[in-house]
Amino acid sequence: MHTTEELQELAQRHVWGHFSQLAPTNPAEIAVIERGEGAYVWDSNGKEYLDGLAGLFTVQAGHGRTMIAEAMAEQASQLAYFPLWTYTHPMGIELSARLAELAPDHMNRVFFTTGGAEAVEAAWKLARQYHRLHGEPGRYKAIARNVAYHGTTMGALALTGVEAIRSTFEPLTPGAIHVENTNRYRCAFCAAGPECTLQCADDIERAILREGPETVAAVFLEPVQNAGGCFTPPPGYFERVREICDEYGVLLVSDEVICAFGRLGTMFGCERVGSKPDLITMAKGLTSGYSPLGGVMVSDRVAEPFLGEGEMFLHGVTFGGHPVSCAAALANLDIFAAEDLTGRVMEHEAAFRGALDTLADLPMVGDIRGMGYFYGIELVKNRDTRESFTEEEGERLLRGLLSPRLFEAGLICRADDRGDPVIQLSPPLVAGPEEFDRIATSIRTALVESMEELSS
Ligand SMILES: Cc1ncc(COP(=O)(O)O)c(C=O)c1O
Incomplete structure (x- = not known):
């Protein structure tokens, strides 16, 4: 085993930290x-x-939490890996059923990924294929909010509204549109007024009409927007968003990579803020980080056209729903229940x-x-x-x-x-x-x- 100084020296030479400067610093500060x-x-x-x-x-x-570690060790000894790709495995089944129980009533299916950006990518693709199955192949665009962070892969980055981390990689996946967020402190519409006028929600409608409703597949919104500093939704925001989505046939995705699993005091963040999404993206707290896992909760309505004979969602990743990660998630959810x-x-x-x-x-x-x-x-x-x-x-x-x-x-x-x-x-x-x-x-x-x- 290396000493701390040796580890710091090795880190300086070999580790490429995420969103971290590579320029040498004093290794003792690592x-x-x-x-x-x-x-x-x-x-x-x-x-x-x-x-x-x-x-x-x-x-x-x-x-x-040794209980989670033990559940993972037990699963790794029994069956370390098998895909949810053609086959299934008990942990993947148990976890899907548990999540369906915990999620809002109209959501009963889970598509697993390995993390948040992959969940966002999967949700966007799922929305696009859903519309295609409904005879609307022109619906490919997705709306997200200014300054919101949805991940760094090319599709998720296109949805991310942080210019500083986007511009280097342009052109990104086409079809991402950005609208106002719910920053009440600096809202261009009503920060100076006594109360929110919900123009931030109406901005979604404006974007749909500008782009043409027949081209828009989905809207991605976090229950509370992380980047920019925890922008909470004003009263009535998600009700208005739901109306807009219903009026123009657009799916609502609740990006809960941060806000699910108790972060806002409820199992899913949408419950806390009165949002009724068609899809929920999740990751992070699903396993409390003990092993990588993400996923998309899908409503019965969105799953329905995929149930037809010969249909399938044309998407998959090798480690989505990894048995050891599913075991970690189940043990994690046991802790949520017990405590x-x-x-x-x-x-x-x-x-x-x-x-x-x-x-x-x-x-x-x-x-x-x-x-x-x-x-x-x-x-x-x-x-x-x-x-x-x-x-x-x-x-x-x-x-x-x-x-x-x-x-x-x-x-x-x-x-x-x-x-x-x-x-x-x-x-x-x-x-x-x-x-x-x-x-x-x-x-x-x-x-x-x-x-x-x-x-x-
Ligand atoms: C709301 C949201 N969506 C997506 C992601 C991307 O998740 P990951 O880093 O697991 O790819 C994050 C990451 O912080 C996030 O906060």
Whole structure:
């Protein structure tokens, strides 16, 4: 086994981190996370961190769950691999049936993938083939929202509305259209008004009419939009979206790669926000990250034309519904049931919000928004005018000042600039008041020190 210094040297030479700069840094600054327990992880030097991001919005049941590890080991010994491709296997069947039980009543089928972007790709293709089977082959476009993140493969990236990570790879998959998101704090239509006018929802209708309804297959919306900093839907938003989708024959996809499995306090995020989707994409929390797995929940209506003699969804991936991952998901869902993790989030969400609200007196804190165990804190230069930081200032604040301080304080969270600068929080669902206090204290210290540094 290598020492920490050796691991850091090797990482410097051989690891190509995702969305990470390759330029050499001081190897001693590379964090090698080695072990986890509950809401905490430890690096190879033994330093403790509160995992305020659940890995990457993923480790719902917390770290160190031997019950999930044992279920995986047992499955690997019995049948490590077989595809859900021509054949089935017990774990894939058990998990599909369990998910059908947990999902909204009209959703009874699951198409498994290995992760979130693959789920989004599968949902888009499924929507396109569904329309073709209905005699509408011209419906190939998909609508998503500005700044929303849906993954990095070419189709999912086309749906992703973050210009900075798209433009390098253009041309992307054709047919992705972007509309307004639900950023109430900066809404071009009604931020200054007393209440939301739902023009953000109407923007979807405008896009459908502009493109031609006969060309639009689906709309992809997260229950709470992650990128940009936890944009919650205004009251009535998803009801209006459903009306629009029904009127123009467009399928509604709830991208719940983050928002499913208790993140918002319900098993599926759509339940919490009153959305009635035709498809749900999921990944991350499905296994709490113990093994890669994603999937698409499909409504009976969308599955129906595929039930015809000789029909099939023309799509597959080798590891979709991997037996070991399905075993991990089943054990994970057993933990959800035994510990009522969704109920726990509902019970504690006000305390989480309350802890974050203690930061509202800091001049740099513009907005605190989210729900469940999923919050964003938007940082501003001037709270009265809501003036944001320039790109350069934001970069210095997030990467130069805040991130190292939060890390030093032992808090893992995300300082994000895919929209305006925000701090993102999404702790494991086992976190409670002690962790909320630690999150608030660490952020306060880091913000106060960063403000002093910025103004000096
Ligand atoms: C809403 C949403 N969709 C899709 C994805 C892509 O998932 P993956 O990274 O597993 O491909 C993500 C990843 O964070 C996401 O947040």
